[in-house]
Amino acid sequence: MRGGFMKLTRVTESGGQYPNPALMDGLQTGVSRRGFITAAGMGVGLAAMGPSLVKEAKAATDTGGNPRKLNQIKTICGNCAVGCGFIAEVENDTWVSIEPWFEHPINQGSLCSKGSAAREHVISEKRLKSPMKLDGGKWKRISWDTAMSEITAKLQDIRKKHGPDALMILGSAHHNNETSYALRKFAAFWGSNNIDHQARICHSTTVAGIANTWGYGAMTNSMNDIRNSQCVFIIGENVCTSHPIAMQHILTAKEENKAQIIVADPRFTQTAAFANKFVQFRSGTDVALIYGLINVILENGWEDKSMINDRTYGFSDLKEELKRYDLETVSDITGVPVADIVHSARLMAENRPGTLIWAMGGTQHANGTSNTRSYAALQLVLGNMGKPGGGCNIFRGHDNVQGATDLGVLSNTLPGYYGLGVNTAYKHWSNVWGVEHNWIKSRFKDEKIMGKKGFTVARWYEGVLMDTKELGQDVNVHAAFYWGHSCNSQSQMDRIKTALDKVELLVDIDPFVTTTSILPDRKDGVYILPAATVYEQAGSVTNSNRDIQWRNQVVKPVWESRKDLDIILDLADRLGFGKEFKKSRNGAWKELPEDITREWNLGMRTIGMTGQTVERMKRQQEWGHAFDLKTKIAEGGPCDGEQWGLPWPCWTDKHPGSHVLYRTSIPVAEGGMGFRARWGPKAPDGRTLLAGKGSAPVDSSLNEGYAEMKNWKTDLTGKVFEDAIAKGLAPYGNGRARFHVWTMKDDPVPKHREPLHSPRPDLITEWVTYDDVKDHYRVPTLFKSLQKKDWVEKYPLILSSGRQVEFEGGGNSERNCWWLVELQPEMYAEIHPRLANNNRIKHGDLIWVESPEDTDTQPSRIKVKAKVTRRVSPDMVYLPFHWGGVMSGKDLSHKYPEGYVPYGIGESANTVTNYGYDRITQMQETKTGLCRIMKA
Amino acid sequence: MATTNITIPARSASGPEGKHAPARMKFYVDTKRCIECGGCEVACKNENNVPPGIARIRVVTVNEGQPGETNVAVPCMHCSNAPCVSVCPVDALFHRADGIVHVNKDTCIGCGYCLYACPFGAPQFPKGSPFGKRGVMDKCTYCAGGPEEAFSATEQELYGSNRIAEGKLPMCASICSTKALVAGDAEEVANVVRARSAARGSAAGSWGWGTAYPNN
Numbered sequence A: 001m002r003g004g005f006m007k008l009t010r011v012t013e014s015g016g017q018y019p020n021p022a023l024m025d026g027l028q029t030g031v032s033r034r035g036f037i038t039a040a041g042m043g044v045g046l047a048a049m050g051p052s053l054v055k056e057a058k059a060a061t062d063t064g065g066n067p068r069k070l071n072q073i074k075t076i077c078g079n080c081a082v083g084c085g086f087i088a089e090v091e092n093d094t095w096v097s098i099e100p101w102f103e104h105p106i107n108q109g110s111l112c113s114k115g116s117a118a119r120e121h122v123i124s125e126k127r128l129k130s131p132m133k134l135d136g137g138k139w140k141r142i143s144w145d146t147a148m149s150e151i152t153a154k155l156q157d158i159r160k161k162h163g164p165d166a167l168m169i170l171g172s173a174h175h176n177n178e179t180s181y182a183l184r185k186f187a188a189f190w191g192s193n194n195i196d197h198q199a200r201i202c203h204s205t206t207v208a209g210i211a212n213t214w215g216y217g218a219m220t221n222s223m224n225d226i227r228n229s230q231c232v233f234i235i236g237e238n239v240c241t242s243h244p245i246a247m248q249h250i251l252t253a254k255e256e257n258k259a260q261i262i263v264a265d266p267r268f269t270q271t272a273a274f275a276n277k278f279v280q281f282r283s284g285t286d287v288a289l290i291y292g293l294i295n296v297i298l299e300n301g302w303e304d305k306s307m308i309n310d311r312t313y314g315f316s317d318l319k320e321e322l323k324r325y326d327l328e329t330v331s332d333i334t335g336v337p338v339a340d341i342v343h344s345a346r347l348m349a350e351n352r353p354g355t356l357i358w359a360m361g362g363t364q365h366a367n368g369t370s371n372t373r374s375y376a377a378l379q380l381v382l383g384n385m386g387k388p389g390g391g392c393n394i395f396r397g398h399d400n401v402q403g404a405t406d407l408g409v410l411s412n413t414l415p416g417y418y419g420l421g422v423n424t425a426y427k428h429w430s431n432v433w434g435v436e437h438n439w440i441k442s443r444f445k446d447e448k449i450m451g452k453k454g455f456t457v458a459r460w461y462e463g464v465l466m467d468t469k470e471l472g473q474d475v476n477v478h479a480a481f482y483w484g485h486s487c488n489s490q491s492q493m494d495r496i497k498t499a500l501d502k503v504e505l506l507v508d509i510d511p512f513v514t515t516t517s518i519l520p521d522r523k524d525g526v527y528i529l530p531a532a533t534v535y536e537q538a539g540s541v542t543n544s545n546r547d548i549q550w551r552n553q554v555v556k557p558v559w560e561s562r563k564d565l566d567i568i569l570d571l572a573d574r575l576g577f578g579k580e581f582k583k584s585r586n587g588a589w590k591e592l593p594e595d596i597t598r599e600w601n602l603g604m605r606t607i608g609m610t611g612q613t614v615e616r617m618k619r620q621q622e623w624g625h626a627f628d629l630k631t632k633i634a635e636g637g638p639c640d641g642e643q644w645g646l647p648w649p650c651w652t653d654k655h656p657g658s659h660v661l662y663r664t665s666i667p668v669a670e671g672g673m674g675f676r677a678r679w680g681p682k683a684p685d686g687r688t689l690l691a692g693k694g695s696a697p698v699d700s701s702l703n704e705g706y707a708e709m710k711n712w713k714t715d716l717t718g719k720v721f722e723d724a725i726a727k728g729l730a731p732y733g734n735g736r737a738r739f740h741v742w743t744m745k746d747d748p749v750p751k752h753r754e755p756l757h758s759p760r761p762d763l764i765t766e767w768v769t770y771d772d773v774k775d776h777y778r779v780p781t782l783f784k785s786l787q788k789k790d791w792v793e794k795y796p797l798i799l800s801s802g803r804q805v806e807f808e809g810g811g812n813s814e815r816n817c818w819w820l821v822e823l824q825p826e827m828y829a830e831i832h833p834r835l836a837n838n839n840r841i842k843h844g845d846l847i848w849v850e851s852p853e854d855t856d857t858q859p860s861r862i863k864v865k866a867k868v869t870r871r872v873s874p875d876m877v878y879l880p881f882h883w884g885g886v887m888s889g890k891d892l893s894h895k896y897p898e899g900y901v902p903y904g905i906g907e908s909a910n911t912v913t914n915y916g917y918d919r920i921t922q923m924q925e926t927k928t929g930l931c932r933i934m935k936a
Numbered sequence B: 001m002a003t004t005n006i007t008i009p010a011r012s013a014s015g016p017e018g019k020h021a022p023a024r025m026k027f028y029v030d031t032k033r034c035i036e037c038g039g040c041e042v043a044c045k046n047e048n049n050v051p052p053g054i055a056r057i058r059v060v061t062v063n064e065g066q067p068g069e070t071n072v073a074v075p076c077m078h079c080s081n082a083p084c085v086s087v088c089p090v091d092a093l094f095h096r097a098d099g100i101v102h103v104n105k106d107t108c109i110g111c112g113y114c115l116y117a118c119p120f121g122a123p124q125f126p127k128g129s130p131f132g133k134r135g136v137m138d139k140c141t142y143c144a145g146g147p148e149e150a151f152s153a154t155e156q157e158l159y160g161s162n163r164i165a166e167g168k169l170p171m172c173a174s175i176c177s178t179k180a181l182v183a184g185d186a187e188e189v190a191n192v193v194r195a196r197s198a199a200r201g202s203a204a205g206s207w208g209w210g211t212a213y214p215n216n
């Protein structure tokens, strides 16, 4: 019973210095955050009443009450990538309450509904209490030992018959850095690249797009840095819903700097309501819109010429492509009036530095990589890169999706974006792992497959379903691990279900029973293992802006659940490579998870995840108050000069971190750097890729472009870094950002391409999609052959999916938290009143949403309630994507183990999202599909 | 029934003795800040162990999905001349010295008259048995417990936590995502509101809807 967890008494130790949060936003002239805390005792705050009342409280408890001392534990929210901190209060290993962590520089005590419900993730009655196994069509409770021995025996059997590539591991963006690292290492030790996680379907196109532009694929500035912006351009991101606490910083820019807030989105989002300018454009036309803006900027001479001349490559190629985008054309493609394009461009040009924020509205497209590259191009042209208040503030989704990406829980790279090179990447990591390179090689089927990208989250199931002749490996997938990952966040749910029906072994590891376990129709071969939540295990997590924070464990794993890391270690032991697995170049693991941190510190040279020592991270927890909200730098105290979260690159344990990437106005030793010289000194066309004269970070011994330092990625001693920093040089060189990427053969410069399911068939010929591709991440991927002109005749409405503030991802944890489900009890489809009336649909009516058959024989459909709202345009249907447990009108409650039906179940949007995958990364297209609706 | 001993907070500790004047606790919701994240609603449940179906605070959206969309979090406003206190036939509702409106669950008969009187829909009536754990009428306590002994098990069970007695502000205002929800002594709340409007005032264009949405 929930009442059982209720606290009875608390005793404040702070002596009543309780600050008034309203005064903590740094907005009150003359009252800074720290200023206020000192001022509190002088009667500014309610705190003035504190001490006497606290005394009363103590007296009361002395006489009749039940005084209890609560253990206060600082920890980090496990939901989104904002990375908010809070204080968990614990008594006898029971989590009884939450107190705001006011001194936390990112959120200053604030929490959205998800963060406020953190405790319920642990105390929910729906927590999976023991391992379960599907046996003869019934769920049976089994012991951990039985589960693990049966699973590993089956794995060995599959390995013997089909080889290591018959296993697919779907990892999690909710795993902390140490767990993510261990899981990636586990896949390598097992001998396959068939491992991936949610980043594939969240920001893979960002990583590919912008890493190819300027070197790193991450958010370039920080949430706090938005406080320095004069203009905030938000495209394809609903901050209020997806990253609520980031609004604190955006609203501060708006109130304090009078920053212009421009929201470009197909929907009038909650965030649009806070904008000075709202630009409603047709879903999937981002590149055209951005090129329209760039054209206005260039026509008026508003571009930053020195940025373009000295620090970029391929501007003339961009200009060539821009010729196709005169404003009338752009307006026709996007649906945005010319005047609005011009006005938006003017606002951006007149209000610099400006930041550009995007999220999945930009990334989840079949041309997502082109979208992200075009956003980057806009910021380069405006000269907003490498400046406080500027940059690309790319908001990532889950709490540790940045970390899991950095640590390579991806089928295309090992940790640190080293790639899959057998004699390069695998060699470097074997060295760090402390094992023989040849031994790692022996774990794989052969060297060819060892260097080949594996299946992705987006389409791994085709590895089960397709004939091996069509696949990029010669065996099918026979076993799948869904580890902290609910399958309803992936499109093509019908096909996923068929694969889950067929795969021999399905293991689902999660704190709750997920949609994955209950979706298939089968009698056996499914195991569900109870994992601890993020609050029941310690480790570091990397938020969206590369801040690495130590998350303390709040309570021990509840019921029979186990820490993810313990499960990995157990598997490694039982599969016979436990001893090698725990070896390390630093010496065998003893203190966990800290020794794993030390191991990735050693190997993660490329992105400078080298200076964030366990000790520094833990020390920062106690010194939040010392950090400035705008610069993120600590003033005085033991963290003096450090940036909050030691954002990477943080080259050495003396380096402060770099929350503004590519900033040349400070020395490398303080977090400065140019663009990464990642592609050599010269492009194949002979033009230079090194930055121009005078554009190196200040205090540089070479004030010009220069190549990367020799061995900087593999030297484990740290000497290369130290020498470079001493000379004021960035270890990765000083190069140029690329408008033109010659390795992207179809789009050396991004182009607008009509979606596969275009509502404008008249545009398909000119703005055609890509050719079909064979063996793309081991599966064939269709483009042109699916881009039919007549889809729109039968399916006239644009289908788009997105977020609700209370839930996240597949919603699997949140739908098991009553407080959140109470706020959002039902799945729905947003439709405009005009569309509703034309179809005789009223608010609250049940409707069918049906989408094209694509590669299947039948259309897919879901039955949901109509939410009639002007938020959407009359030509679109919008679906939140967090729901599961109902499929195509059928309630699947009966398929859950008894007592484990989530509080909230509903149709999955991804049953009807259309086929479509990014040409570069295989990101799923979920924002621009087609559908039709009818009253149910 | 024990009576809670209220110490009147000091309004200003300036002089050597300090001036003691009764505080008047107030909420204020900055409609230019509230983003409808629901943090306050959930935090209240977590802090006060509020049972399902009861919303001591609820976020209301005006003009949903249209230019001008505005959100307001609505708790009990702890009115100074509280209509609920006036109409309650058994005097179960009363003001504390600091202006917080409390309900005495031992006296309340659950007639629902206060719901008629309240302009904000603050009084809540637990579903199921009227004699259930949270009694007949439940509402926002300003995180100040109830008319039981501070921190007693009965207070916790019937009313929830007593942060005011701990020298803390209500939980909803403490965790508000954007510091939209402001709590404290009325004078202090007024200062916050004043400072914010001063900060916003100087560039009307930045806030005017006319500029923002010329087409609407």
Ligand code: SF4
Residues within 6 Å of the ligand: A077, A078, A079, A080, A081, A082, A083, A084, A107, A110, A111, A112, A113, A114, A115, A116, A243, A244, A245, A246
């Ligand atoms: S979900 Fe995100 S914004 Fe909300 S409290 Fe957690 S980290 Fe902060």
Ligand code: SF4
Residues within 6 Å of the ligand: B029, B033, B034, B035, B036, B037, B038, B039, B040, B041, B059, B071, B073, B175, B176, B177, B178, B179, B180, B181
């Ligand atoms: S927590 Fe604040 S911003 Fe969020 S809904 Fe409540 S009042 Fe509004």
